Amino acid sequence: MPSSPAIQSLMARHHAIASRFYAPSREAYIGTALFYADNPDMKAFHNAYHPRMVAFLGEAIHTYAHSHL
Numbered sequence: 001m002p003s004s005p006a007i008q009s010l011m012a013r014h015h016a017i018a019s020r021f022y023a024p025s026r027e028a029y030i031g032t033a034l035f036y037a038d039n040p041d042m043k044a045f046h047n048a049y050h051p052r053m054v055a056f057l058g059e060a061i062h063t064y065a066h067s068h069l
Helices: 005-018 026-038 040-047 053-068
Strands: none
Touching (some): 005 026, 005 053, 026 040
16 A cells, blocks of 8 residues: 555655655655656566556555645
């Protein structure tokens, strides 16, 4: 479940990695999820792990952003 504490802990790590390159606002971090969904190469990369990975990440990023940013 994207909102579970375990997944949100992973999203905190994901956000920390993104923060090494820029200071993502809530909107910018949610934009990362949109980029994963809209960019064919990023979508294929992530969905290679699981066919719904991009959708799952989108929900997890959205939850994290609204809870922590």
